[in-house]
Amino acid sequence: MNLSTSLQSRASERARPRRLVRPVLLAAPLLLALLAFAAPAGADIGETIIQRCTHGQSLGGFTQSAYSQALNELSADAEEYTDCSSLIRQAQLAAAGHRAGTGTSAGEATPVPIVPNASEQTAIAHATHAGSTPVQIGAQVIHPGVVHANISSAFSSLPTPLFATIAFLLACLLVVAGGALRNHLRARRSR
Numbered sequence: 001m002n003l004s005t006s007l008q009s010r011a012s013e014r015a016r017p018r019r020l021v022r023p024v025l026l027a028a029p030l031l032l033a034l035l036a037f038a039a040p041a042g043a044d045i046g047e048t049i050i051q052r053c054t055h056g057q058s059l060g061g062f063t064q065s066a067y068s069q070a071l072n073e074l075s076a077d078a079e080e081y082t083d084c085s086s087l088i089r090q091a092q093l094a095a096a097g098h099r100a101g102t103g104t105s106a107g108e109a110t111p112v113p114i115v116p117n118a119s120e121q122t123a124i125a126h127a128t129h130a131g132s133t134p135v136q137i138g139a140q141v142i143h144p145g146v147v148h149a150n151i152s153s154a155f156s157s158l159p160t161p162l163f164a165t166i167a168f169l170l171a172c173l174l175v176v177a178g179g180a181l182r183n184h185l186r187a188r189r190s191r
Contacts (some may be wrong), residue, residue: 043063043071044073045070046069046070046153047069049062050070050073050074050084053087054084059088060095062095063095064095064096067088067092068092070088071085071089071092072117089114093114132145
């Protein structure tokens with residue numbers, strides 16, 4: 001009996017850690033998933049809004065100051081190559097309409113004007129007074145409204161399949177024109 005009780009106690013000691021390990025192994029992926037989706041506690045709210053915008057996620061549920069902060073932190077590249085600026089402004093307008101509680105009969109929020117910040121006001125004033133005068137950027141002078149294009153830039157901007165199709169059609173045209181010219185010359189000689 002001593003042998004059987006010692007074997008049973010060893011078996012139960014081995015089974016106990018397994019009983020504890022299984023729930024831990026099941027909870028670990030859940031914990032990792034929660035950590036992956038949870039925003040860091042000290043994350044910048046403006047950056048969070050910009051990230052959500054660039055990833056096509058919803059921009060609702062933030063405060064007016066958070067939207068203003070996101071607009072101020074928006075990089076020049078993001079403003080130029082994405083429509084995040086207008087999307088953040090739309091979300092800001094929607095939040096302002098819901099906060100005010102005044103909506104139209106169709107359920108849409110009434111538009112609330114957003115006052116541009118100081119740098120935006122300066123840029124607007126400069127743009128209205130500058131008109132279409134040439135602007136120097138680096139070593140180049142840029143003339144608004146003037147597009148400088150030459151033949152090489154027109155051909156280099158064509159997609160390769162389209163360029164190949166045009167070349168093939170020109171080759172076919174030359175073959176047909178050459179055949180017609182040859183038939184015309186033969187008909188002249190036979191007269």
